[in-house]
Amino acid sequence: MKENLLIDLSKCTGCELCVDICSSRKIGYYCIEHSRIRILRDEQRGIFIPLVCVQCREHPCVEACPVEAIQYDDKVSIFTVDEDLCTACGDCTEVCPYQGIFLCAESAKKCDLCGGDPACIRVCYPQALRFLQVDEAEIQDALNEKTQELARIKENKELTS
Numbered sequence: 001m002k003e004n005l006l007i008d009l010s011k012c013t014g015c016e017l018c019v020d021i022c023s024s025r026k027i028g029y030y031c032i033e034h035s036r037i038r039i040l041r042d043e044q045r046g047i048f049i050p051l052v053c054v055q056c057r058e059h060p061c062v063e064a065c066p067v068e069a070i071q072y073d074d075k076v077s078i079f080t081v082d083e084d085l086c087t088a089c090g091d092c093t094e095v096c097p098y099q100g101i102f103l104c105a106e107s108a109k110k111c112d113l114c115g116g117d118p119a120c121i122r123v124c125y126p127q128a129l130r131f132l133q134v135d136e137a138e139i140q141d142a143l144n145e146k147t148q149e150l151a152r153i154k155e156n157k158e159l160t161s
Contacts, residue, residue: 003133005113005121005129011128012049036102050129053079053100061108069085081110088103
């Protein structure tokens with residue numbers, strides 16, 4: 001089993017502390033555009049969905065990258081973006097089913113789990129974000145739940161990030 005960032009959609013309050021700490025850790029100040037996590041929100045219905053790379057089994061972003069800028073990092077056991085290679089073509093963002101990769105500052109950005117110590121989990125007071133050792137079936141169940149929720153939201157087109 002490996003550690004993975006899991007999201008409990010029923011617990012997210014939309015506070016965006018995870019967004020703030022992510023951008024601060026990556027660039028030294030708070031800026032939503034540089035965060036590797038975003039929040040889709042429907043305040044009226046109380047629905048908040050953190051969007052972050054979930055390290056899916058298929059890795060469509062890796063396959064879509066024409067310059068092979070998304071590479072496997074053995075240290076953390078995930079795929080990360082080599083910003084020196086990335087051309088910001090956007091192909092990876094278009095194929096990501098979880099909206100977990102973003103374009104910003106002439107490069108694609110995705111969660112790199114802060115090198116194995118994700119800062120977002122330390123500030124998530126409702127514990128919607130957790131970094132746990134889980135088996136693959138549990139991860140797949142969580143991904144299926146998120147996919148279904150995102151599909152419902154796309155149909156309604158009511159959420160904004």
